[in-house]
Amino acid sequence: MAKEIREWAVAIIIAIAVIAVIRIFLFVSFSVDGLSMDPTLEDGDRVVVNKFIYDLTDIEQDDVIVFNSGEDSAYVKRVMGVPGDTVEMIDRTVYLNGEPLQEDYVVHQGESYMDNFTLSDLGVEGDTIPEGHYLVLGDNRPISRDSRDFGLIIEDAIIGEVQLRFWPLNEIAIDF
Template identity: 70%
Template structure:
């Protein structure tokens, strides 16, 4: 009987250690809070964030990431500009390095805020995103709190890239670019 109890305790301890290691170094789940990424993600969607790739690649245009916020819970947003890029918005059209972006995932309405901005308007010195910084925007631009509000984010605040939506079950998806 003692041997069986010890085996169970060891199995439980190994499972707990594996869960901690996986959540710390590999993958973590988040719940989308709000409508700022609609239609890509709805309020309450559950996603898995890949923390592994953070060590092996830089984030680029259209990557959907989760990052820690000084203003509360973590945010889910889309990378629009990476280090070395120039970004501006004019009449609801985003320009990356002088080229107009085709953003099929973006919600547009007549009542949007901050339809025009330059990097300088966001507090950037010069016209290029500095090293280790990213510009992120929500897909639901009329209501999204994003880089237009809080400026660029530092790469140290990035948790990882969203790899999977697993809830709701009828909307499981892997690619959000």
């Protein structure tokens, strides 16, 4: 009986250690709070965030990421500009390095609080996004708090990339 209890205790300790390693270093679940990424991600959706992906690859334009906001809980937004890019919005169209982006996922209902912007409007000195900084926008532009509100985010604030929506079950998705 004592041997069986000891075996169960060891198995439980190993399971807890494996779960801790996964949560600390590899993946974390995140609950979407708000409508700023609607329709891509909706309020209450649960997603898996890959925390180590950016140790292996570069952060790219169009990645959906989770980052620490510095004031509230973490935010989920879409990367629109990476270091070296020029980004501006003219008449609700985002221009990346002078070329308009085709953004089928964007909501354009009504006026947003900042339909037009340049990098200088966001407090950036110079014409391009500086090293270690990223411009992020929500897909539901009229209501999203994003780089138009708080400026560029720093690389150290990025938790990881959203790679899986697992809740609600009828809307499981991998590609965003």
